[in-house]
Amino acid sequence: MPLDIAHSVCPHDCPSTCTLEVERLDARTIGRVHGGRKDGYTAGVVCAKVARYAERQHHPERLGQPLRRIGPKGVGLASFEPIGWDEALDVVAKEFRAAALRHGPETVWPYFYAGTMGHVQRDGIERLRHVMKYSRQFGSICVALSDAGWNAGVGVKRGVDSREIAKSDLVVVWGGNPVSTQVNLMAHIQRARKQRGAKLVVVDTYRTPTAEVADLAVILKPGTDAALACAMMHVAFKEDFADRAYMARYTDVPDELEAHVRDKTPAWAAEITGIPEETIWEFARLYGATKRAFIRVGYGFSRSRNGAAQIHAVTCLPAVTGAWQHEGGGALYAGGALYNLKKTVIMGLDAVDPTVRELDMSRIGGVLTGDADALGGGPPVTAMLIQNTNPMVVAPDLMKVHRGFARDDLFVCVHEQFMTETAAMADIVLPATTFLEHDDIYTASGHTVLQIAQKVVEPFAEARENHFVVTELARRLGAEHPGFAMTPWQLIERTLADTGLPPAGHFLDGRGHDCALAFETMHFLDGFGHQDGKFHFKADWSGLGPDGARLSPLPDQNWVIDRETAAKPFRLVTAPARSFLNSTFGETPGSRQREGSPRVLIHADDLAALAVEDGARLRLGNEQGSVVVPAKAFDGIRRGVVVVEGIWPNHAFEEGIGINALTSAEPGLPAGGAVFHDTAIWIRPAA
Ligand SMILES: Nc1nc2c(c(=O)[nH]1)N[C@H]1C(S)=C(S)[C@@H](COP(=O)(O)OP(=O)(O)OC[C@H]3O[C@@H](n4cnc5c(=O)[nH]c(N)nc54)[C@H](O)[C@@H]3O)O[C@H]1N2
Ligand SMILES: Nc1nc2c(c(=O)[nH]1)N[C@H]1C(S)=C(S)[C@@H](COP(=O)(O)OP(=O)(O)OC[C@H]3O[C@@H](n4cnc5c(=O)[nH]c(N)nc54)[C@H](O)[C@@H]3O)O[C@H]1N2
Ligand code: SF4
Ligand SMILES: [Mo]
Numbered sequence: 162m163p164l165d166i167a168h169s170v171c172p173h174d175c176p177s178t179c180t181l182e183v184e185r186l187d188a189r190t191i192g193r194v195h196g197g198r199k200d201g202y203t204a205g206v207v208c209a210k211v212a213r214y215a216e217r218q219h220h221p222e223r224l225g226q227p228l229r230r231i232g233p234k235g236v237g238l239a240s241f242e243p244i245g246w247d248e249a250l251d252v253v254a255k256e257f258r259a260a261a262l263r264h265g266p267e268t269v270w271p272y273f274y275a276g277t278m279g280h281v282q283r284d285g286i287e288r289l290r291h292v293m294k295y296s297r298q299f300g301s302i303c304v305a306l307s308d309a310g311w312n313a314g315v316g317v318k319r320g321v322d323s324r325e326i327a328k329s330d331l332v333v334v335w336g337g338n339p340v341s342t343q344v345n346l347m348a349h350i351q352r353a354r355k356q357r358g359a360k361l362v363v364v365d366t367y368r369t370p371t372a373e374v375a376d377l378a379v380i381l382k383p384g385t386d387a388a389l390a391c392a393m394m395h396v397a398f399k400e401d402f403a404d405r406a407y408m409a410r411y412t413d414v415p416d417e418l419e420a421h422v423r424d425k426t427p428a429w430a431a432e433i434t435g436i437p438e439e440t441i442w443e444f445a446r447l448y449g450a451t452k453r454a455f456i457r458v459g460y461g462f463s464r465s466r467n468g469a470a471q472i473h474a475v476t477c478l479p480a481v482t483g484a485w486q487h488e489g490g491g492a493l494y495a496g497g498a499l500y501n502l503k504k505t506v507i508m509g510l511d512a513v514d515p516t517v518r519e520l521d522m523s524r525i526g527g528v529l530t531g532d533a534d535a536l537g538g539g540p541p542v543t544a545m546l547i548q549n550t551n552p553m554v555v556a557p558d559l560m561k562v563h564r565g566f567a568r569d570d571l572f573v574c575v576h577e578q579f580m581t582e583t584a585a586m587a588d589i590v591l592p593a594t595t596f597l598e599h600d601d602i603y604t605a606s607g608h609t610v611l612q613i614a615q616k617v618v619e620p621f622a623e624a625r626e627n628h629f630v631v632t633e634l635a636r637r638l639g640a641e642h643p644g645f646a647m648t649p650w651q652l653i654e655r656t657l658a659d660t661g662l663p664p665a666g667h668f669l670d671g672r673g674h675d676c677a678l679a680f681e682t683m684h685f686l687d688g689f690g691h692q693d694g695k696f697h698f699k700a701d702w703s704g705l706g707p708d709g710a711r712l713s714p715l716p717d718q719n720w721v722i723d724r725e726t727a728a729k730p731f732r733l734v735t736a737p738a739r740s741f742l743n744s745t746f747g748e749t750p751g752s753r754q755r756e757g758s759p760r761v762l763i764h765a766d767d768l769a770a771l772a773v774e775d776g777a778r779l780r781l782g783n784e785q786g787s788v789v790v791p792a793k794a795f796d797g798i799r800r801g802v803v804v805v806e807g808i809w810p811n812h813a814f815e816e817g818i819g820i821n822a823l824t825s826a827e828p829g830l831p832a833g834g835a836v837f838h839d840t841a842i843w844i845r846p847a848a
Contacts, residue, residue, distance in 0.1 A: 168197070168671040170614040171211055172596035173742050174275040174303070176343050176495070176607030179203040179211070180671060181614075183597065189619050191215050191597060196345065199671045201324060202608040206345040209751075210740055216749040217595070218621075222579060224592035225622025234567060234586045241590060246623065249589050250630075254637035256572040256588075257544050261293075264540035267518055269295040274302060274522070276549030276745065279601025279614075280656070281507055281649045282627040286548055288509030289631050292640040296542065297519040302556070304495070305834030307463035310472025311494045313700035314480070316690025320493035321455065321485075322677050323608055328489030329353050331451040333362045335475055336386065337459020340370035341739035343607060346457065347371070353489075360451075362444060364389070365461070366734050366838070367762060367804050368797025379444055381434040382799055383732050383838050384465045384722040387474035391716055392430035393445040395422040397481050402449025404483030411689070411696055412480050414715075418698040421715045433718055435799045449482055453489035461736065465839035466829050467712070467719040473700050474716035480696040485684055495606035498690075499676045502604065503659035506644045507652055523835040524826045526558040529565020544572045546634070548593070548627050553582040554744045555808055557835050559821035560786045576630050579748050582811055592624040599626040600649045602656065612673035613653060613665055628652075706832025721830055722839050729783055729841040731767075731803050735820050736838070738807030747810050759813050759820070762795040762804040763844075771846060778815075778847035781805075783840065786822040789815040789847045803844070 169181040180197025194214045196207040227249035232240030260268045271290045277283050290297065299305075311318060326332055326349040339346040353359035363372040364379045364386065372378035381389060397403045398419045408415035427441035434441075448454055456479065462471050476492055484490035505511055518537040520528050527535030528542055536542070556562045566573065566586040575587040584590045598620040603612045620626075628649050635645040644652060653665055668674055681687050688694030698716070702709030712719055725732055737743070740752035747753070761779060768775060775794040780787050781803070790805060798804065811819040821837075829836045 164192070167617040168614070168669070169597060169617055170603045170612045171207065172277040172279050172601065172603065173211070173745065174278055175742065176605065177203070177345050178278065178603050178605035178607065178612070179207045179345065180612065180673065181207065181211070182671070183617050185617055191218055191618060197671050200610060200673065202610060203345055204348060206348045208344045210742065210746050210749070213749070213751050216751055217746065218597060220579070220748060222748060223621050223624070224577060224579060224590065225624060226592060227623070228590040230588050237580050237585050240585070246625070249591060250633050250637060253546065253574045253589055254634055257638060260544040260572065264543060266294040267296045268540045268542060269293065269544045270298070270520060270528070270542045271295055271546045272298060272522065272525070272550065272552070273548045274300065274550035277596060277601070277627070279596065279603055280502060280504060281601050281652045282599060283549060284504065284508050285628050285631045285644070286546065288507065288512070288642055288644050289635055289640060291509040291512040291514070292635070292642050293638060294514055294517050296539070297517055299519050299521045299833060301521050301523045301828070301833045302835050303460065305832060306468040306829045307460050307472055307494060309705045309832050309834070310463055310469035311458070311476060312690070313469065313473040313702065313705060314476040314697050315685070316697065317498050319496045319498040319683070321491035322683055323349060323493055325489050326350055326353050326455055327356070329359050329453045329455040330357065330489065331360045331362065331447060331454040333364065333448065333454065333456045334371055335364045335456055335458055336462025336471070337457060338365065338369040338371045338461065338736065339457070340374070342737055346607065360447065362447070366798070366802055367795070369736070370739065372797070377440075377444060377447070379436055379440060380797065380799060381436050382802060383734050384467055384471070385434040385718065386462050386471040387467070387716050388425070388430040388433040388718040389436065389441065390474035390478060391422050391425035391718070392427045392441050393448060393478060394418065394481050394716070395425045396427065396442065396445035397449045398422065400446065400449060403481050407483035407486060408481065411485070411685070413693070413695045413697050414699050418477070418481070418715060448478065452482070452484060452487045454479070454482070454484045455489055456492040458492055458494040461838060464835060464837040466721045466723065466827070466836050468829050468834065468836065469831060470700075470712050470716070470719045477698055477716050480698065486686060488680070491684055496609060497604065497606065499609055499678065500604040500611055501660065502656055504656060505659065506647070506655050509642050509644060512642060521828065521833055523557055523828070523833070525552050525556050526561025526565055526826055529568065529571065530561050543570060545574065547573065547575045547583060547587075548630070551581045551583045551744045553586060554811060554819055555821065557821050557824040557837065558785060558826035559819060561826075563818070576627065578624070581744070591630055592622065594620045594624045594626045598624065599628070600653065602653045609677040610673040610675050611662070611668070613668040615669070702831040706830070708828070709831035712830050723825065723841045725801060725841050729843050731801055731842050731844050733781065733823060733840040733842045734802065734804045734838045735824060736804055736806050741807050744808045744810070756807060759790050759805060759807060759809045760793040761790045762798055762806070763792050764798055764800045765794040765796060767800050768792055768794055771844060773846045780845050780847040781823060781842050783823055783842045785825070786818065788818060788820060788822055
């Protein structure tokens with residue numbers, strides 16, 4: 162019998178948003194998952210963790226019933242008893258009403274992130290929030306810094322089509338690790354290398370799997386990328402790689418920039434970055450001499466207090482050489498502005514009250530432990546609904562987050578697919594569908610295709626979609642909005658119509674709808690996103706955020722990072738693991754097996770200086786706390802820099818607290834954002 166292949170879309174928080182072909186074995190069961198072949202971006206390639214999605218979909222630990230906690234927090238299933246959906250939702254509505262009566266509606270904080278990237282299921286919680294005037298959420302944990310940095314120069318959140326990599330002669334992967342985090346991008350890069358001899362350069366803080374396969378791996382100290390970019394501009398001006406005609410037409414202050422980088426020599430940058438001076442010359446000349454040079458701007462190097470300034474400095478490079486104007490040249494970070502979905506009905510944007518306080522999701526530790534500044538001077542948070550995120554593991558300043566969730570006077574409802582560590586702290590846990598069990602619409606940050614996926618199999622047990630939870634709570638709370646009366650499919654249709662896009666039926670052939678704009682526009686030949694149509698070398702940081710005055714307007718090394726000191730001589734990077742997706746897939750046996758257990762990558766000379774052997778247990782710490790992890794000697798890293806890959810479950814660490822115990826919740830500049838790769842620490846042999 163021929164296999165029944167259903168079309169779907171990967172919902173995970175990954176730039177690729179792959180088109181999927183799912184083997185449907187029966188109405189409840191899937192087999193292998195393959196990359197969609199009809200779509201030119203996915204082109205048949207998906208990551209290993211989604212190829213074996215059946216492991217997650219049919220996992221014996223999937224949540225199948227609503228649960229009420231009857232035992233201590235943090236224990237897991239043993240602390241819960243099953244209850245019915247109606248009863249569970251009644252409890253949540255009653256608690257929310259009681260909390261609001263006591264402290265006002267701002268005491269309720271719906272909290273969500275991008276566990277699913279589907280617009281209907283991910284963002285519907287916003288409609289409930291806005292209609293009820295519950296505290297707003299500043300979604301800072303991932304893209305706040307990179308958005309600010311990109312917009313400072315380019316002025317609009319889109320870039321060159323990633324499919325043009327096929328026409329590139331040089332691909333620079335800067336501060337990203339696509340072999341682990343965006344595998345099909347590598348397929349495009351490898352094709353360009355094979356077919357036209359394109360070169361690959363990777364700029365990272367350690368020799369990642371992507372750096373491993375590069376022609377040139379540029380390994381620097383975290384938070385020093387702007388110095389490297391400045392030296393490359395210095396070389397471009399000095400050796401006549403700068404395209405002055407292009408700059409005169411398309412950029413704001415080329416002469417000021419040229420004067421500004423005159424003393425920013427490769428020798429100067431070598432001192433700051435730790436990169437050998439000759440490597441900087443080599444990279445600068447290769448980049449300067451290649452017109453079809455494509456920079457994939459990763460998220461990784463934005464996760465630093467100076468991260469926005471780092472991104473901005475790198476986007477200046479193609480503006481100096483004029484690479485933006487060539488096919489296969491320019492840069493791409495993300496493409497949200499290509500789609501411009503009109504989401505008023507999904508998100509209840511017509512009900513937003515700007516006087517309601519907005520809480521920074523990355524500062525959830527401070528918020529839940531009563532930090533007056535984090536609370537914006539308002540009432541305490543005493544009730545939460547959490548969907549699509551796992552803050553007990555992924556949030557910075559994690560010890561505070563744990564203390565906050567342990568509070569007796571905090572009511573928490575978590576809607577989840579698994580008993581995550583966050584769900585284990587909840588009073589009510591509701592079972593959630595996976596993307597294979599509901600309908601949604603997906604944009605992508607790494608490509609240009611808008612896609613719709615219909616459910617492939619029936620929901621597991623009593624699992625219900627996010628939209629169901631939001632509308633049922635709205636009914637119980639008396640929240641009124643047209644979006645609550647619509648089905649997910651109607652919301653999709655309505656959003657398409659409001660945006661001026663073709664109806665949903667047009668999307669269901671596994672190809673989606675390509676929102677790429679004309680070549681001229683994708684390459685900004687008809688102007689950049691700013692009012693004056695120019696690329697801005699001179700960033701208006703103060704226009705982008707309240708802390709802008711602390712950043713230099715022209716690209717420069719901004720020393721606002723958590724620099725190493727005599728007491729804390731190491732810099733910690735907490736990069737993603739290939740077989741996990743943030744904290745997701747920590748539950749699947751295939752991923753666990755591949756990742757093994759947490760460890761810290763450290764230079765052998767640093768191990769020798771600590772007088773310990775490879776494999777020794779090390780204690781890593783700072784003023785926030787400490788964790789114990791085994792060492793792994795690694796020569797693909799600078800002395801004084803260490804990497805712990807993966808957002809592991811807390812219990813994977815000896816003392817039951819994960820790596821985010823060390824990362825800071827201090828907002829990055831100029832407008833906030835989490836600084837996961839910007840941490841000074843001490844390291845000692847563990848007792
Ligand atoms: N397998 C897997 N895939 C994922 C994820 C995952 O956890 N696992 N997470 C998903 C999510 S939510 C996102 S946002 C994306 C993120 O994907 P990426 O764009 O790849 O960004 P990061 O994962 O934060 O970090 C990437 C690299 O940045 C490097 N880095 C850190 N600091 C600096 C610096 O100062 N300078 C430079 N040059 N490099 C630096 C790190 O060493 C790391 O190798 O990936 C998504 N895809
Ligand atoms: N140390 C360190 N920490 C980091 C990072 C780092 O690089 N280093 N990266 C940060 C980044 S970039 C990000 S984006 C965050 C992400 O962190 P999270 O937002 O927590 O992302 P996930 O771990 O993917 O968790 C998503 C959860 O959503 C659930 N889920 C998935 N689909 C649905 C659904 O349809 N409905 C419901 N109700 N639930 C669903 C999944 O089961 C999963 O438990 O982590 C951040 N934390
Ligand atoms: S590469 Fe990213 S989008 Fe593609 S299947 Fe894997 S997690 Fe999903
Ligand atoms: Mo992210």
